[in-house]
Amino acid sequence: MKINDVILRTVTKIVVFIILTFGVELFISGHNDPGGGFSGGLVLASALLLLYMTYDIETVHKGIPFDFKKIAGLGVFLAVASSAVPMLFSNQFLNQAKGEFALPVFGATELSMVLLFEAGVALTVVGVVVTILLTISEDVS
Amino acid sequence: MTNALVLPVLIPLLTAIVLTFFRNSFILQRTLSFIATASSAGIGVYLLLRIQSEGILRLDFGGWEPPYGILFVGDSFALLLVTAAATVTSIILLYAFSTIGEAFEKMYVYPFMLFLLAGVNGSFLTGDVFNLFVCFEVMLLASYALLILGGRKVQLVEAFTYITINVLASWFFLLAIAYLYGATGTLNMAQLAERVAENGQGPVLTIISLIFLLVFSLKAGLLLYFWLPGSYSAPPAAIAALFGALLTKVGIYALIRMFTLVFHHSPEITQSIIGIMAALTLIGGSIGALSSSNVRQIIAYNVVIAVGFILVGLAAGNEVALQGSIYYVLHDMVAKAMLFLAGGLMISLTGKAKIGEVSGLIRNYPTLGWLFFIVMLSLTGIPPFSGFIGKVLLGEGLIEAETYVLLTLAFLSSLFVLYSLLRIFLNCFMGEAIIGSEEQVVLKKRTLIPIVMLGVLTLAIGVGADVIAPFVNDAASTLSNPQTYIEAVLDKESLLKQ
Numbered sequence: 001m002k003i004n005d006v007i008l009r010t011v012t013k014i015v016v017f018i019i020l021t022f023g024v025e026l027f028i029s030g031h032n033d034p035g036g037g038f039s040g041g042l043v044l045a046s047a048l049l050l051l052y053m054t055y056d057i058e059t060v061h062k063g064i065p066f067d068f069k070k071i072a073g074l075g076v077f078l079a080v081a082s083s084a085v086p087m088l089f090s091n092q093f094l095n096q097a098k099g100e101f102a103l104p105v106f107g108a109t110e111l112s113m114v115l116l117f118e119a120g121v122a123l124t125v126v127g128v129v130v131t132i133l134l135t136i137s138e139d140v141s
Numbered sequence: 142m143t144n145a146l147v148l149p150v151l152i153p154l155l156t157a158i159v160l161t162f163f164r165n166s167f168i169l170q171r172t173l174s175f176i177a178t179a180s181s182a183g184i185g186v187y188l189l190l191r192i193q194s195e196g197i198l199r200l201d202f203g204g205w206e207p208p209y210g211i212l213f214v215g216d217s218f219a220l221l222l223v224t225a226a227a228t229v230t231s232i233i234l235l236y237a238f239s240t241i242g243e244a245f246e247k248m249y250v251y252p253f254m255l256f257l258l259a260g261v262n263g264s265f266l267t268g269d270v271f272n273l274f275v276c277f278e279v280m281l282l283a284s285y286a287l288l289i290l291g292g293r294k295v296q297l298v299e300a301f302t303y304i305t306i307n308v309l310a311s312w313f314f315l316l317a318i319a320y321l322y323g324a325t326g327t328l329n330m331a332q333l334a335e336r337v338a339e340n341g342q343g344p345v346l347t348i349i350s351l352i353f354l355l356v357f358s359l360k361a362g363l364l365l366y367f368w369l370p371g372s373y374s375a376p377p378a379a380i381a382a383l384f385g386a387l388l389t390k391v392g393i394y395a396l397i398r399m400f401t402l403v404f405h406h407s408p409e410i411t412q413s414i415i416g417i418m419a420a421l422t423l424i425g426g427s428i429g430a431l432s433s434s435n436v437r438q439i440i441a442y443n444v445v446i447a448v449g450f451i452l453v454g455l456a457a458g459n460e461v462a463l464q465g466s467i468y469y470v471l472h473d474m475v476a477k478a479m480l481f482l483a484g485g486l487m488i489s490l491t492g493k494a495k496i497g498e499v500s501g502l503i504r505n506y507p508t509l510g511w512l513f514f515i516v517m518l519s520l521t522g523i524p525p526f527s528g529f530i531g532k533v534l535l536g537e538g539l540i541e542a543e544t545y546v547l548l549t550l551a552f553l554s555s556l557f558v559l560y561s562l563l564r565i566f567l568n569c570f571m572g573e574a575i576i577g578s579e580e581q582v583v584l585k586k587r588t589l590i591p592i593v594m595l596g597v598l599t600l601a602i603g604v605g606a607d608v609i610a611p612f613v614n615d616a617a618s619t620l621s622n623p624q625t626y627i628e629a630v631l632d633k634e635s636l637l638k639q
Contacts, residue, residue, distance in 0.1 A: 070162065077158045084151060093147045094203040 005054070012054040019047040030118050037118035041125025048130055057137065068134070072127025079120025082113065145188055146200040146213045149181045149223045149262040150276075157255035167246050171238050174251040178231035178258060185224030188215055189612055197619070197629035199268065207268070207630050208329040214268035214630055217616035218467060221609075222265045222394060225474045228598070229386045230258045236482055236591035237379035240489065245377070248290055254383060256283035264391045268630060270321065270328045273395065274314055277360070281307050284388060287380045288372060296375045303372040310359040317352040324349060331630035334402045334623050342406035350404035350411055357399070361392025363452055364418040366445045370429060373444060374437035378485020381437075385444050386478040390470055393448060397455050397466065401620040408458060416456030416547055422449030423550045427557035434496045436569070439561050440484045443520065446554050447473045453551050454535050462538025464617040469531030471609070472519070472602055476528065479516045479595035480562075483509060486592065487569065490582050496565060501574030505581045510570040512592050517566060519599045521559040527602035 027040025051060050086095035098112035156177035163169050192198060198215040201207060234254065241250055260280025267273050285307075289300045322328055324345055325336045337346060355365075362369045373384050396415070404411055426445030433439050451473065454466030486509060491499045503510030519526035532555065539548040602609065619625050 073158060073161045077155075080151070080155055080158060084155070087144045087147075090144075092201055092204045093144055093151070096203060 008054055012050055016047050016050060019043060019050070023047065027118060027122050028115070031112055031114040037121030038125055040118070041122035042129065044122065045126045045129035048126070049133060052130075052133070052137075057134065068127045068130040070127075072124050072131060075120045075123025075125075075127055077120070078123065079117050082116040082120060085113070143188075143191070143198045143200055143215070145184055146198055146215050146266060147202075148184045149227060150213075150259050150266065152177050152181050152184075153255040153259040153262070157252040157259065160252045160255070161249060164247060164249065167243070170246060170251045171234075174255055175231055175234050175238075177255060178227050178234055181258070181262065182224055182227035182231060185220055185227055189217065189220045189224060192217055192220060193611065193615065197626060199630055208327055208332040211272050212268045212329075212630070213266040214330070214626070215266060216619045216626060216629075217612050218397075218620060219265045219394075221467065221471060221612055221616055222390065222474075223262050225471050226261050226265070226387055226390070227258065229474050229478045229595075230254065230383065232591045232594050232598075233379055233382050233386070233478055233482070235594070236382070236588065239585060239588045240486075241377060241379055245290055250287070250290060250380075253283045253286050253290070254380075256280075257287065257383065257387070261387050261391055265394055268330050270318055270330060270333065274311070274318060277314070277391070277395075278311065280388070280391060281311070284384065287383070288376055290380070291377065293375075299372040299375040302368050306359060306368045310356050313352060313359075314356045317349055317356060320349045320352065329630070330398070330402060331627045334627050335631065337403055337406065338623075342404060346404070347407055347410055350399070351414070353399055353404070354396070354411065354414065357392045357396045358418060359392075360389070361396060361452075362389050362422075362445055362448045363392070363396070363415075364422050364425070366422065366425070366448070369445060370433075370438050370441040373441040374435070378482055378489065381485060382478045382481035385441070385481045386474045389444060389448050390474060393451055393470060396452065397463075397620065400455060401458075401463070402623045402626060405458075405623065412456055412458055415452060416544065419449045419452040419456055420547055420550050422446075423453070423554040427554050427561075430557060430561035436484050436488060436494050436496065436565055439496075439565060440480055443480065443558060443561065444477060446558055447477065447520075450535070450551055450554060453547050454538060456547060457535075457538050457542035457544055458621075459538050459542050460617050460621040461534055461541055463620050464613055465531050465533070465535030465538050467531075467613050467616050468534060468606075468609075469528070471613075472527035472531050472599065475595055475598045475602065476516055476519045476526075479512070479592060479599065480520065482592050482595065483513045483516055484565070486584075486588065487513070490584060491576070496568045499569050499575065500572035501570070502576075503570040504574040505576050505578070506584055508589055509584065509592070510566075512589075512596050513562075513566060513570060515596050516599070517559065517562040519603070520562065522555050525600065525603045527599045527606075529603055530606045 023040050023043035026035035026043055027037060030036030030040060048064070083094045086097070087093055096113045098110060101109055101111050103109050156173050160170050160173060188198065192215060200213045202211050205211070234251070237250070237254070257280055260276050260283060263276030264273055264280060267276055285300065285304055288303060289296055318328065321333070325333055327333055327336060342350070359365045373381055376384070400411060400415065423446060426442050426449055430439050430442035430446060433442065451466050451469050454462040454469070487502065488494045490506065491502070493499050515526065519528045522528040522532035535551065536548060539551065
């Protein structure tokens with residue numbers, strides 16, 4: 001018997017966007033306020049998890065055709081490589097630069113190198129969490 | 142500020158990450174991983190030379206000055222070990238190229254080896270206790286993966302013990318760090334040393350130091366080595382050699398660093414406990430090496446004996462004994478890698494791991510036989526090979542410290558090392574050849590070359606002891622005068638106070 005999950009599907013369609021937005025918000029505020037790549041990444045991964053639970057793995061894969069192991073690898077690379085960049089400008093390893101930029105929509109925005117590092121962390125967390133969950137789910141079936 | 146200090150960690154780490162994207166191009170994997178380890182070794186030598194002229198180097202990550210930020214500190218002891226570790230890893234990689242097999246290469250064996258090296262180098266270089274924990278974990282995670290790679294039953298059984306023990310040890314490590322932070326309010330090694338020296342090493346700090354002793358003993362295989370012979374004999378020769386050469390040395394390094402820099406104020410407790418543990422390790426390791434008839438097990442027990450031998454020097458605690466220990470650590474990295482490779486090659490050529498199942502191998506593989514003979518002499522401590530100088534200095538130090546029981550045990554253990562390896566040599570290499578020249582497995586030259594290189598290295602360390610002497614002396618004098626280390630790390634602080 002097929003379970004009637006109309007409500008779950010409908011709610012998911014809206015809630016996923018709220019979760020994703022919140023995840024991005026957490027990630028961006030990371031270096032000045034509570035949040036950051038790790039918690040942001042976990043929230044982003046939970047949105048993906050909700051999608052995987054509501055729909056099946058194949059359907060989600062059609063929409064998001066990424067190899068999450070590669071995403072995790074890319075994340076670690078981004079984090080390590082961005083920490084190494086300051087060395088090229090004869091600054092200490094992991095040194096962070098920041099500056100004010102006038103962006104078209106946001107106006108004057110402070111951008112920091114930490115964002116790259118945090119993006120690496122977030123990608124790693126998303127990649128690892130989704131990979132672990134997918135591996136476990138494959139185990140059962 | 143010297144950014145070069147982070148390179149021995151950064152290069153293997155970045156290379157390993159990049160290589161995970163090129164899973165199937167073996168040529169690229171091999172070339173890049175070898176370049177990464179070899180260049181780490183080169184940077185190690187470069188930094189070692191700079192330390193001699195500029196004193197202890199340090200790198201404050203992100204410009205956060207100690208004691209607020211995390212930093213890498215390079216003194217001669219750390220850099221000697223970094224150089225040795227990277228050199229030995231690159232030679233083991235050469236051996237892995239021709240023996241490890243396609244199945245392992247597909248399963249990221251080279252990236253894991255590089256992650257392991259990054260963790261090991263990080264542990265040697267870091268100047269912060271929590272960072273030490275992190276680097277330990279990087280190294281251990283890589284070693285878990287390497288241990289189960291291939292997935293044979295014996296590997297999974299041994300990996301279960303190994304992982305359980307290490308997770309428990311890591312938990313104790315974290316506990317000890319929390320206690321230490323609670324008691325002193327800092328985790329920067331130099332500031333820890335300063336605060337412990339100022340306030341005295343009371344009973345609470347001594348207990349904390351004993352928890353650290355427990356943790357590092359588990360990792361180094363000092364007395365708590367019950368997990369070691371099994372898990373070091375399970376994986377293929379190249380991986381076992383990497384474990385035997387590097388993993389226990391990190392535990393030994395941490396023990397020497399913590400107990401010469403921070404917890405050296407009540408030697409009557411800590412030093413004597415280390416002495417007793419080292420003595421028991423020597424006895425237990427010798428018994429193990431003699432009682433087993435499995436070549437892999439005998440070799441693994443030889444690792445245990447060496448751990449006891451090196452830490453006897455820490456128990457004696459004077460500068461000469463520390464010099465001996467440092468020489469011996471360097472020697473042991475090279476010689477143990479060579480022993481594991483030679484023994485592993487013998488087993489993979491014959492398919493037999495028990496003494497008595499094969500004999501007369503020296504007629505089939507003369508070079509391999511004599512290489513095994515060389516590593517046996519080197520480990521026993523016969524000149525001109527590298528084990529000699531370490532043993533002599535350690536002996537001198539032990540006489541100076543008047544610890545004659547340890548002295549006797551340490552040198553008796555050399556005899557047991559000789560006997561246990563001679564048993565392999567006489568039974569497997571000497572005697573009547575039982576494998577005909579038609580049925581013997583062909584031994585390729587490029588498989589043998591890495592072992593020859595290690596043989597040359599052990600001879601070079603022995604003959605060129607004079608060349609290494611200034612570095613070792615500097616390392617030992619920094620260890621026995623912790624004030625040098627503290628001042629090098631916290632110099633700006635003390636300037637501000639004045």
